[in-house]
Amino acid sequence: MSAHADPDASGRFVSLRSLNDRGEAFDERDGDPGTPRLEARDIVFEYTAGTRVLDGWSAEFPAGSMSALTGPSGRGKSTLLYLLGLMLHPASGAILVDGESVAGMRDAQRARLRASRFGFVFQDAALDQTRTVIDNVTETALYRGEAKRDIRDRALELLDRFGVDVPPDRKPGQVSGGQAQRIALCRALLNAPAVLLADEPTGNLDPATSVLVVEAMRDHARTGAAVIVVTHSPEVAAACDAEIRL
Numbered sequence: 001m002s003a004h005a006d007p008d009a010s011g012r013f014v015s016l017r018s019l020n021d022r023g024e025a026f027d028e029r030d031g032d033p034g035t036p037r038l039e040a041r042d043i044v045f046e047y048t049a050g051t052r053v054l055d056g057w058s059a060e061f062p063a064g065s066m067s068a069l070t071g072p073s074g075r076g077k078s079t080l081l082y083l084l085g086l087m088l089h090p091a092s093g094a095i096l097v098d099g100e101s102v103a104g105m106r107d108a109q110r111a112r113l114r115a116s117r118f119g120f121v122f123q124d125a126a127l128d129q130t131r132t133v134i135d136n137v138t139e140t141a142l143y144r145g146e147a148k149r150d151i152r153d154r155a156l157e158l159l160d161r162f163g164v165d166v167p168p169d170r171k172p173g174q175v176s177g178g179q180a181q182r183i184a185l186c187r188a189l190l191n192a193p194a195v196l197l198a199d200e201p202t203g204n205l206d207p208a209t210s211v212l213v214v215e216a217m218r219d220h221a222r223t224g225a226a227v228i229v230v231t232h233s234p235e236v237a238a239a240c241d242a243e244i245r246l
């Protein structure tokens with residue numbers, strides 16, 4: 001794969017080219033091959049007036065690519081994932097999904113887009129503590145109207161693939177941090193999202209399990225998704241098509 005990143009003088013703009021040259025079978029989500037799956041244009045964001053976390057940040061994330069977001073603690077990586085995941089709104093600038101800006105969308109439309117096209121693995125996993133492990137994994141997929149048995153079987157396969165060897169009817173309060181992260185990744189992958197955003201998904205994992213998780217995200221990118229991973233790990237960043245430093 002001849003992917004490459006071209007940071008500009010400020011190191012903030014990154015574009016990727018020639019990403020879909022392996023001839024993989026992309027699914028119907030593929031739009032115009034020249035249009036990035038996800039794009040950020042000149043994003044400005046501040047939590048409190050006068051303190052900018054992002055000051056004109058731009059990047060493109062093509063279909064079929066896996067990108068690493070790296071940078072020191074507190075620099076704004078999680079904030080950026082929330083913006084890219086349509087959970088926060090920029091003060092100015094635009095987020096485009098398959099070439100379409102979400103700025104003019106109503107909240108309900110944006111929420112639908114997020115539910116149907118986005119998968120999110122939060123830094124703290126954010127599992128529903130009142131539901132079992134298996135119900136956490138399947139909860140969003142069930143809304144999509146697929147057969148319950150099929151969803152459950154696929155969820156169990158994913159948990160097994162990542163070595164989450166806890167009883168599926170256990171509550172998240174009784175699993176480790178690394179297991180919780182993998183459960184959250186299973187939940188995200190089960191929906192086959194066009195955009196997968198993962199916040200330090202290998203942060204609590206041993207090296208062998210990290211490799212499994214990175215391979216799974218790579219496999220997911222090959223289906224035509226844009227995968228964006230926040231990481232402090234040089235190994236994970238090196239496994240990506242591009243590293244974007246904040």
Ligand SMILES: Nc1ncnc2c1ncn2[C@@H]1O[C@H](COP(=O)(O)OP(=O)(O)OP(=O)(O)O)[C@@H](O)[C@H]1O
Pocket residue numbers: 047048053071072073074075076077078079080123
């Ligand atoms: N809800 C919030 N309200 C106000 N400021 C916030 C909020 N969340 C984060 N910040 C601030 O915004 C900046 C960016 O935080 P963010 O969580 O995006 O960093 P990060 O790069 O993900 O850090 P880490 O590597 O530690 O996870 C930090 O200065 C942080 O203190």
Ligand SMILES: [Mg+2]
Pocket residue numbers: 077078079123199
């Ligand atoms: Mg963070």
